[in-house]
Amino acid sequence: MRNHNIAAHDDKLPCAPLDVVALASDNRGANFSNHHRWRSVMQLRWLGTDSKDGDSPTLWATDSGEYIVQGYTVTDPQVLAQLNVPEGEAIIRVPKGLMRYLPKD
Numbered sequence: 563m564r565n566h567n568i569a570a571h572d573d574k575l576p577c578a579p580l581d582v583v584a585l586a587s588d589n590r591g592a593n594f595s596n597h598h599r600w601r602s603v604m605q606l607r608w609l610g611t612d613s614k615d616g617d618s619p620t621l622w623a624t625d626s627g628e629y630i631v632q633g634y635t636v637t638d639p640q641v642l643a644q645l646n647v648p649e650g651e652a653i654i655r656v657p658k659g660l661m662r663y664l665p666k667d
Contacts, residue, residue: 604624604625604626605624605625606622606623606624606625606630607622607623607624607625608620608622609621609622609623609629609663609664609665610660610662610663611660612656612657612659612660618632618633618634619631619632619633619634619654619656619657619660620632620660621656621660621663621664623665629664631654631656631660632654633654633655633656633660634654634655634656635652635653635654636652636653636654636655641653
């Protein structure tokens, strides 16, 4: 029987979407959540948004040293033809101004 309390960084588990919990000083919650029973919950810290209504685009830091970026899906075939996008990845676009929320480290 598989242990369902294994940390998200265990690379022996299948790559699957992680549960998401947003942690923000203004109590802003993540507006997405993917459940998978083999992974622990990824903790997010809200960094900022370039949106007037606070929805998208948005930038979060994860507890594993990565960033989650919510933006607009790129679907233009001419743009996608210029890129090599592996299965399971997506190309998004965000305003340049969103990058001001990236930490300076």
